[in-house]
Amino acid sequence: MSLDLLTAITVFVLGVLVGFEVISKVPATLHTPLMSGANSIHGIVVIGAMLVTATAEGIVGYVLAFVAVAFGAMNVVGGYVVTDRMLHMFKAKPAAKSTQGGAS
Amino acid sequence: MSTTETIIRYLFLAAAACLVLGLHLMNSPATARRGNLLSAGAMGVAIAATAVLLAEKGSITTTGWIVMLLALAVGSLAGLYLARTVEMTAMPQLVSLFNAVGGGAAVLLAVEHFQQVEAAELVPEVTIPGGLDVLIGAVTFTGSLVAAGKLQGLIPGRPIVFPGARLLNVVLSVAFAVGVVWLVVQPENLLPMLLLLAASLVFGVTMVLPIGGADMPVVISLLNAFTGTAVAMAGFVLGEMTLIIAGALVGASGAILTKLMADAMNRSIANIIIGGFGTGDEAVAGG
Numbered sequence: 001m002s003l004d005l006l007t008a009i010t011v012f013v014l015g016v017l018v019g020f021e022v023i024s025k026v027p028a029t030l031h032t033p034l035m036s037g038a039n040s041i042h043g044i045v046v047i048g049a050m051l052v053t054a055t056a057e058g059i060v061g062y063v064l065a066f067v068a069v070a071f072g073a074m075n076v077v078g079g080y081v082v083t084d085r086m087l088h089m090f091k092a093k094p095a096a097k098s099t100q101g102g103a104s
Numbered sequence: 105m106s107t108t109e110t111i112i113r114y115l116f117l118a119a120a121a122c123l124v125l126g127l128h129l130m131n132s133p134a135t136a137r138r139g140n141l142l143s144a145g146a147m148g149v150a151i152a153a154t155a156v157l158l159a160e161k162g163s164i165t166t167t168g169w170i171v172m173l174l175a176l177a178v179g180s181l182a183g184l185y186l187a188r189t190v191e192m193t194a195m196p197q198l199v200s201l202f203n204a205v206g207g208g209a210a211v212l213l214a215v216e217h218f219q220q221v222e223a224a225e226l227v228p229e230v231t232i233p234g235g236l237d238v239l240i241g242a243v244t245f246t247g248s249l250v251a252a253g254k255l256q257g258l259i260p261g262r263p264i265v266f267p268g269a270r271l272l273n274v275v276l277s278v279a280f281a282v283g284v285v286w287l288v289v290q291p292e293n294l295l296p297m298l299l300l301l302a303a304s305l306v307f308g309v310t311m312v313l314p315i316g317g318a319d320m321p322v323v324i325s326l327l328n329a330f331t332g333t334a335v336a337m338a339g340f341v342l343g344e345m346t347l348i349i350a351g352a353l354v355g356a357s358g359a360i361l362t363k364l365m366a367d368a369m370n371r372s373i374a375n376i377i378i379g380g381f382g383t384g385d386e387a388v389a390g391g
Contacts, residue, residue: 005229008340008348015336015349019356022128028368030133031361035325036199037130037140038332038358041123043202044147044350045209045335046176047154048342052216053172054164061216062171068212069175070182075206076151078183080144082190082198087137089192 033086040079046072108160115153120349122146127357150346151176200252200324203331207244210334214238214341215297226291233340235284238297239304241334244327246308251324254317261317272310279303311377319376322365326373329358 026034049068056065105113123146129139158164164172183202190198214237218226226234253259283300290296315323332354339347366373 008343008345011345012336012340012348012352015352016356018124019332019353019358020360022124022131022353023357023360023364024131026131026361026364027133028364030130030136031325031365031368032196032199032321033136033140034127034130034361035321035328035358035365036195037127037136037143038354038361039199039203039206039328040140040147041127041143041350042206042328042332042335042354044123044150044347045206045213045338046179047150048213048335048338048344048347049209050151050154050158050172050176051342051344052213052220053168053175054158054161055220056168056171056216057220061219062167064212064216064219065168066171066175068209068216069172070179071205071209071212073176073179074183074186075179075202075209076147076183077180078187078198078202079206080140080147081184081187082195082202083140084137084144085187085192086195087140090133090136 029090033083033090036079036083036086040076040083043072043076043079046076048072106160109157112153112157112160115149116346119146119150119153120346123350124353127353194256196321196324197252197255200248200255200320200327203324203328204245204248204252207241207248207327207331207334210331210338211238211241211245211301213338214241215301217341218291218297223292228288230341231288231291232284233337234291235287235300237334237337237341238300239280239284240330240337242301242304243308243311244330244334246305247312247330248308248324248327250309250312251320251327254312255320259313261320263316264313266313269310269314273307276303276307276310280307314378315376319369319371322362322369322371322373322376325358325362325365326377329355329362332356332358 046069049065049072053065053069056062122142126139126143126146129135129142186198214234218234250259254261279299280303283296283303286296287300312323332351336348336351336355339345339351362373366376
């Protein structure tokens with residue numbers, strides 16, 4: 001199951017470096033949508049949850065797998081939709097100040 | 105590797121590349137929406153490819169299929185409903201909620217994996233990232249829920265400090281160290297996993313409670329980076345490159361974004377996390 005550890009670590013380190021570089025001078029109004037976008041990307045965990053479901057057995061196993069997959073799917077779908085809605089706000093009123101942030 | 109699996113591996117690679125490009129496009133208002141769509145498309149392809157991969161391998165039982173498809177449907181509909189109906193002003197706490205469930209999924213995945221595989225497969229190169237996955241994921245889970253609760257007004261937005269909090273954090277940190285080491289020594293034992301889980305869940309709460317409501321967007325961004333790291337650790341546990349790439353990407357970019365958001369508020373991250381003073385709900389976040 002475990003692939004070559006060195007390859008995995010190499011990929012991880014390069015991924016971290018890409019992550020540092022990919023965000024550059026972001027205007028402050030885009031901070032919250034960008035956070036939300038990154039949030040949807042880690043929804044990729046749903047793939048891992050699906051792979052684990054494939055080998056699940058017993059009631060406890062299936063319940064854990066069900067919750068894991070449901071959580072992951074919620075992260076993905078909700079994340080992308082809410083990011084799109086945030087970005088839609090920019091398009092509708094490009095001149096308007098962002099209303100994101102703090103308390104409701 | 106069969107031909108189908110080879111094709112799927114390339115699809116995973118393409119999806120990972122599109123996730124990076126999508127995130128990059130979100131740097132500028134003009135291309136942000138396209139970036140998000142590209143990223144969402146890549147995610148859809150990756151999920152579909154995983155389903156095909158499982159069908160190809162044929163190891164999954166009918167019950168497994170039912171559980172998985174039902175969970176996908178339930179999770180997607182819940183996410184869609186919340187995302188579509190939420191008020192514009194309530195979006196940050198919803199993002200925090202989605203972040204919490206992402207971290208929760210990473211934790212459950214590791215717990216499930218440890219229960220399933222043979223003890224012989226639980227070598228340190230699996231158990232170390234597994235322990236870190238549970239630790240970081242569980243901290244994020246409760247931390248994000250508290251952050252969302254603060255923004256929603258369910259938990260007072262002012263910094264909540266209670267006597268002995270510092271001592272408790274020291275105890276929890278010791279529990280982390282003991283839990284991870286114990287887990288590596290006795291991976292088939294359920295106790296170290298439960299100890300680690302409990303300590304991390306409590307730490308998530310005690311970490312976020314002393315931080316004022318106005319700083320929550322920065323905290324959510326930090327927890328977002330945490331989840332990314334937990335997902336990368338989950339990738340190590342399962343030996344799945346796509347998870348490692350996407351997790352490392354979010355972990356690093358989330359850290360940079362947290363720094364940018366803190367800078368925009370003229371605060372340092374350390375200053376915010378130590379918390380216990382400064383701003384409550386009344387101040388307006390600058391990020």
